[in-house]
Amino acid sequence: MANILLVCLDNQAYGPNIRVLSSLANGGGHRAWMLFFHKPAPTYLRRFPETPGELAGFERLLEELNIGVVGLSVMTHEFDRAVEVSKSARKKGRHVIWGGIHPTVRPGECLEHADAVCIADAEGVFVPYLDALDAGGDRRLPSFVLKDEDPEEVRKSGRIYIERDLDSVPVPDYTVEHCFYGAGDDVRPMTWDDYRRLNTWEGSYYRLLTSRGCMYHCSYCMNNFFWRCYGESSLRRRSPGNCIEELVQAREMMPFIRGVNIQDDSFFMGSDEWLTEFIALYKEKINLPFVCRLIPKYTNRRRLALLADARLIHVEVGLQTGSRRMAHTVYERFQENENFLEVDALLSEYGVTKTYDTLVDNVYETPEDVLATLDVLLELKRPYYIGAYSLTPFPGTEYYDKVVRDGLLGKMADAYNSPLYATNPDQYYTPKTLRRLIEASPYTPNPILRYCGNHWRSNLVKWLAPFLMAWRNYVVGIINWGRNKAPWFLQLALVLAALWGKLRLKRARKSGSLERTAEQPVCDTEGVR
CATH class of the missing domain: 3.40.50.280 (Cobalamin-binding domain)
Structure with a gap:
């Protein structure tokens, strides 16, 4: 033994x-x-x-x-x-x-x-x-x-x-x-209080993984490596009953669980039959709020309605860039902005709050590429949240191979020493004003944001951007306090944000300012497991 x-x-x-x-x-x-x-x-x-x-x-x-x-x-x-x-x-x-x-x-x-x-x-x-x-x-x-x-x-x-x-x-x-x-000065036995203290949301959202792999194989992602090594065999999924049994056991062991955080790269990548069975069991045996990640290409009204009825409250979605050039030729990520915006409107309609991830500090980007991202953000239905991450060349990916061939590895965030948040003063950074506008976009009125985007090189905008960022930091600080110290506060904020999103969308449709009604399925799921 x-x-x-x-x-x-x-x-x-x-x-x-x-x-x-x-x-x-x-x-x-x-x-x-x-x-x-x-x-x-x-x-x-x-x-x-x-x-x-x-x-x-x-x-x-x-x-x-x-x-x-x-x-x-x-x-x-x-x-x-x-x-x-x-x-x-x-x-x-x-x-x-x-x-x-x-x-x-x-x-x-x-x-x-x-x-x-x-x-x-x-x-x-x-x-x-x-x-x-x-x-x-x-x-x-x-x-x-x-x-x-x-x-x-x-x-x-x-x-x-x-x-x-x-x-x-x-x-x-x-x-x-x-x-x-x-514990800093020693190694100590863990208690349930320690477990909760060491995890976000005080461990109240259980992390569930129903699948492995991703339908995308973006050049910068580790799934790119797995696709190249193993192809579609890297895509696998558990049965709905097996997933629910894990959640049942978790709730028995951890009565403080208030929700579920589904960790799949794209929870929507499977078949409609799988999703329907999972949701039926989830509502019957778990019935807690949950969050998940999705890819717009595999999202439609019927699927969102199904999940919203089962208490989906928040999603994380990768926008990464609004530039078609960057998405297709550098990231090998074939996602269209029109599809992304349609899904954004659907999420607001069903009262689901949203976090969108973007990539910055990419040595191949131009200011026009970053402004294309800002253009997409201006079209989103609020409220939403933005995560801005330094593009990091991870060993094993095609993007890593590209920057090595081009002699640019030293100009990028270091996967060993500063992943996702670049800190080396000698590397390339997205122009500071543009990055501030992207990160502050959820909390800045659109007319101001649009003016700043159109005049980002002006001294006025360079002066204003730090104040917009300071306001963003203040709001995010309150959100993080709620996430880590008072889960009830975060839950209340999510409910209020969802109601706000629904009301804004309703007003936009009533006024006729919303061009895309997303009444039809955004994308069929033929061939998707």
């Missing part, structure tokens, strides 16, 4: 990937514990490593629990921290395994610090690997690359495991009795 400590380096204490592995290990004759070293993402000027006290507590934990195996889930911006944690574990003679996104795309780099890396799904081979390690058997199993092996040869040979039956994967292990967390 192997004793394994699974380590999560994320900025919260969710870690669904290591929680699934914990369920597998504990159900497969081994013993697993979990440790959450929750830290913010690094920046160019500041790192957030584990403290000497936390590393000492980690080493003490290895001894007290008689841990033989340490497993780390690693994203690119967590690489440096994973190296230090692994040093502590290997210094104590422990077997170290790395898994997650970064070891999948950069296995050779990770093998310098681990005894084995997992380069694809692990669910069906994790317990057999622990069995082989415990018995001294052959560990050359699918998805695992050992210290003396060539990762690319393993990948080319087809020694890869892809979990096609997601219903066979156990639900994540959310018990806290065998969880620990980094």
